Amino acid sequence: MEESLRQRIEIRQGDIAQLAVDAIVNAANTSLLGGGGVDGAIHRAAGPGLLAECKGIGGCPTGEARLTKGYKLPVKYVIHTVGPVYRGQPEDSRLLASCYRESLALADTHGVRSIAFPAISCGVYGYPVADACRIAVDSTVLFLNDHEQIQRVIFMLFSDENRKVYEDYLAGT
Numbered sequence: 001m002e003e004s005l006r007q008r009i010e011i012r013q014g015d016i017a018q019l020a021v022d023a024i025v026n027a028a029n030t031s032l033l034g035g036g037g038v039d040g041a042i043h044r045a046a047g048p049g050l051l052a053e054c055k056g057i058g059g060c061p062t063g064e065a066r067l068t069k070g071y072k073l074p075v076k077y078v079i080h081t082v083g084p085v086y087r088g089q090p091e092d093s094r095l096l097a098s099c100y101r102e103s104l105a106l107a108d109t110h111g112v113r114s115i116a117f118p119a120i121s122c123g124v125y126g127y128p129v130a131d132a133c134r135i136a137v138d139s140t141v142l143f144l145n146d147h148e149q150i151q152r153v154i155f156m157l158f159s160d161e162n163r164k165v166y167e168d169y170l171a172g173t
């Protein structure tokens with residue numbers, strides 16, 4: 001990967017709800033009405049305003065993304081995207097790639113310069129992390145290649161194990 005592009009991608013470990021960036025991405029479900037995992041952590045930290053705005057959106061299909069304000073979070077926006085439940089079908093990867101692409105496109109439209117992603121679909125939705133990591137990084141690189149505005153993409157991993165998977169993959173690109 002070109003060095004200038006590599007410098008726009010960062011891997012970190014911790015709670016995405018604590019990050020001060022322009023936008024964080026939430027691994028939501030199709031109702032957008034909150035859930036467990038990263039979704040629960042984001043809603044808890046954002047406060048009830050976030051859920052109230054989400055209720056007004058009326059859901060989101062798998063592979064798409066919707067934008068809200070950040071409320072009590074130290075971000076301007078939360079971008080809610082719905083990853084696929086892993087089934088081992090070709091459409092899984094298509095839908096997961098779409099989550100990254102659509103989230104980045106929505107962020108770009110709203111003037112976002114820094115954005116953080118969790119490992120979408122890698123929790124209760126069961127996506128194997130090595131495959132999901134490849135899709136996350138490849139989709140992001142493709143987007144950044146022809147979009148200048150977003151200067152920083154953080155992949156915020158929760159576990160040591162997942163962070164290592166991302167670090168190893170990026171080291172090999």
Ligand code: ADP
Pocket residue numbers: 014015016017027028036037038039041042083118119120121122123124125126156157158159162
């Ligand atoms: P999904 O339903 O898309 O699988 P989950 O929330 O169950 O979403 O898990 C997605 C990933 O987010 C998992 O790897 C999980 O460990 C991780 N995760 C959970 N809480 C947080 C958090 N606060 N910040 C960042 N990542 C988190």
